[in-house]
Amino acid sequence: MSLLEALPIALLGALLGLDVVSFPQAMISRPIVAATVAGAFIGNPPAGLTIGVVLEMIALDTLPFGASRYPEWGSAGVVGGSLFASQPTGMPGALPASLLAALLTASISGWSMVVLRRLIAARLERTRDSLEAGSREALLSLHLSGMSLDLLRAGLVTIIAMMIFAPLVKAIVNVWGSESAASHAVVVVIAATVAGAALWKVFHSVRRVFWFFLAGVLVWAVLLVTR
Amino acid sequence: MTAPGTTGFTLPMRVKVAMYFRMLALQGSWNYETLNGTGVGFAMEPALRLLPQGLNGAPYRAALARESRYFNAHPYLAGIAVGALTRAELEGVDPSRIERFRTALAGPLGSVGDRLVWASWLPFCSLVAIGVYGAGGSALAVAGTFLLLYNAGHFLLRAWGLRIGLSRGLDVASALGQPVLRQGPLYIGCAAGFIGGIALPLALQRLTGPGRIVIGGIITAALIGIVLLARLRERAEGWRIALGVLAVFVLYSVLT
Numbered sequence: 001m002s003l004l005e006a007l008p009i010a011l012l013g014a015l016l017g018l019d020v021v022s023f024p025q026a027m028i029s030r031p032i033v034a035a036t037v038a039g040a041f042i043g044n045p046p047a048g049l050t051i052g053v054v055l056e057m058i059a060l061d062t063l064p065f066g067a068s069r070y071p072e073w074g075s076a077g078v079v080g081g082s083l084f085a086s087q088p089t090g091m092p093g094a095l096p097a098s099l100l101a102a103l104l105t106a107s108i109s110g111w112s113m114v115v116l117r118r119l120i121a122a123r124l125e126r127t128r129d130s131l132e133a134g135s136r137e138a139l140l141s142l143h144l145s146g147m148s149l150d151l152l153r154a155g156l157v158t159i160i161a162m163m164i165f166a167p168l169v170k171a172i173v174n175v176w177g178s179e180s181a182a183s184h185a186v187v188v189v190i191a192a193t194v195a196g197a198a199l200w201k202v203f204h205s206v207r208r209v210f211w212f213f214l215a216g217v218l219v220w221a222v223l224l225v226t227r
Numbered sequence: 228m229t230a231p232g233t234t235g236f237t238l239p240m241r242v243k244v245a246m247y248f249r250m251l252a253l254q255g256s257w258n259y260e261t262l263n264g265t266g267v268g269f270a271m272e273p274a275l276r277l278l279p280q281g282l283n284g285a286p287y288r289a290a291l292a293r294e295s296r297y298f299n300a301h302p303y304l305a306g307i308a309v310g311a312l313t314r315a316e317l318e319g320v321d322p323s324r325i326e327r328f329r330t331a332l333a334g335p336l337g338s339v340g341d342r343l344v345w346a347s348w349l350p351f352c353s354l355v356a357i358g359v360y361g362a363g364g365s366a367l368a369v370a371g372t373f374l375l376l377y378n379a380g381h382f383l384l385r386a387w388g389l390r391i392g393l394s395r396g397l398d399v400a401s402a403l404g405q406p407v408l409r410q411g412p413l414y415i416g417c418a419a420g421f422i423g424g425i426a427l428p429l430a431l432q433r434l435t436g437p438g439r440i441v442i443g444g445i446i447t448a449a450l451i452g453i454v455l456l457a458r459l460r461e462r463a464e465g466w467r468i469a470l471g472v473l474a475v476f477v478l479y480s481v482l483t
Contacts, residue, residue, distance in 0.1 A: 021254045021257060022252060022254055022255045022257075023251055023252040023255060024251035024252070025251070025254070025302055025303075025381075026374070026377075026378050026381060027349070027352075027373070027374070027377050027378070027381070028374065030353065030373065032353065032356050032357070032360075032369060032370065032373055033370045033373060033374060036366045036369065036370045037370070039366070040366065045365075045366035045367075046366060048366065049360065049365075049369055049370075050434065052369075052370075053357060053360050053369070053430055053434065054434070056353055056356070056357060057357065057427075057430070058465070058466050058469050059353075059466070060350055060353055060354075061464060061465035062464070063341070063345045063346055063349075064345055065345060066262065066299065066301075066337065066341075067259065067262070071466060093477075093480060093481075096476060096477055096480070097477055099473060100470070100473050100474060100477050103466065103469065103470045104470070106466075107470065117257060117258045117259055118258070118259065120256050120257070120258040121258035121259050121260040124256075124258055124260055124261065124265070131265075131292060131295055132292050133288060133292065134287065134288025134289055134290070134291040134292035135288070135291075136272065136282070136283065136291060139265060139268055139269060139291065139295055140269070142256050142265055143252070143255045143256040143265060143266065143269045144255070145256075146255045146256035146257070146258075147252060147255040147256075150255070172477060172481055175481055176480050176481065177479075177480050177481065177482070177483040178476075178479070178480040178483070181441070183480065184434075184435065184436075185435065185441065185444070186476050187473075188431055188434045188435055188445050189445055189448045189449050189452065190452075190469045190472055191434075192427065192431055192445065192446070192449035192452075192453075193448075193449045193452030193453055193456060193465070193469075194465035194466060194468070194469050195427055196427065196449060196450070196452075196453035196456075197452070197453045197456035197457050197465050198350075198465055199419070199420070199427075200453065200457045201457070201465075202346055202350055202416075202419075203350075203416045203419060203420055206412070206413055206416030206417060206420070207413070209416050209417055209419075209420040210420070211420075212417045212418075212420035212421040212424070213420040213421065213423055213424040214424060215421055215424060216420065216421040216422060216424020216425040216426075217424040217425070217428065218424075219424070219425050220424065220425045220428045220429060223425075223429075224428075224432075224439075
């Protein structure tokens with residue numbers, strides 16, 4: 001992938017990465033949206049949706065609580081969606097390799113958010129006197145530069161990830177040794193395991209939630225039998 | 228969510244709209260020193276221009292400095308604080324009382340919001356969208372359902388917070404006892420459990436393709452994995468384990 005080809009994807013990653021924390025937190029950065037949009041960007045929305053759903057199931061495990069460190073799913077969703085949508089249909093290694101690239105991007109991008117927050121804190125320290133004097137200019141400058149840096153951060157993470165992972169995923173797909181059904185099943189089991197454990201982690205303290213879950217499974221079983 | 232009768236405090240509509248839009252960028256300068264304190268100052272700034280002597284007057288500068296210090300709140304509920312503090316500043320409440328109010332409000336606004344939004348509403352909406360996918364929904368239907376459902380709650384919550392803060396001022400603490408904030412996570416949790424019971428197997432079916440034996444095998448393997456992962460509780464993050472297992476599988480598939 002050339003730099004020129006990666007640039008529009010990086011712009012998308014930048015915008016969706018900005019949504020995670022800075023603006024407007026409308027969750028367009030959730031992988032189920034980000035990867036789908038990226039897939040559509042490449043011209044293959046169903047592929048984007050497929051990896052988006054898998055990533056969303058894994059993302060259920062992470063809750064973006066304020067100061068905690070968590071993976072950044074906006075740029076990761078764009079990278080995963082773009083990579084998977086770019087592979088020829090039916091290649092057995094495409095989904096696992098693209099998913100691995102997306103998870104690595106989410107991890108690195110989460111770390112880049114920590115670095116950004118430290119940078120903003122350092123800038124705040126330098127302008128503390130002006131802020132304590134109630135300077136409107138100092139406050140607006142700090143705030144708007146924080147947002148601009150976040151946009152830049154997400155864009156850089158996306159473009160670097162695309163430049164590294166696009167050829168890597170292509171190479172992995174070409175030498176892939178496992179059969180198609182097994183490759184797909186491993187990814188689905190991983191996603192289902194993380195999603196199920198995440199549901200338990202998030203909701204186990206809610207009274208009677210297990211019975212509600214079982215009622216839902218029963219409805220699914222009825223649908224399975226009757227369809 | 229209903230606000231009590233206001234007591235004659237009003238802001239021009241353009242100021243309220245400006246504050247609302249700035250609240251969408253409340254975490255633009257989030258950092259480990261002041262958390263979202265500078266964001267609160269940023270969101271209140273259009274209203275503070277209404278203080279005596281106007282923009283850059285001494286009252287404006289003192290209020291802006293005060294409101295840009297450390298603060299922590301869930302971004303969607305920060306509107307309660309932004310509204311209440313704006314009213315307090317414009318009504319000339321004693322600064323030491325404002326400081327005490329900020330300190331007292333910060334913790335609850337963070338924990339209530341985290342529980343309601345991040346640990347309830349967001350996973351619920353994700354599960355609904357996953358369910359739409361499992362039911363055969365198109366890319367547009369899945370992403371559209373998620374965005375519409377999630378943001379109906381999101382934008383309403385922000386608007387309610389600002390409205391209640393402006394109408395109640397420093398008496399806003401009682402708003403945190405609002406039934407939706409107190410009981411909401413429990414009801415949403417039960418609904419999420421039910422939806423999860425339908426949505427996850429449906430999605431697995433679509434991801435796997437036809438074949439009841441295959442889906443049966445996947446669900447059995449996943450159940451074993453869930454039990455193992457749940458036993459680890461807080462000691463391990465599921466997504467990190469997924470990353471590790473996937474890396475090993477990719478390596479195996481490339482080398483064989």
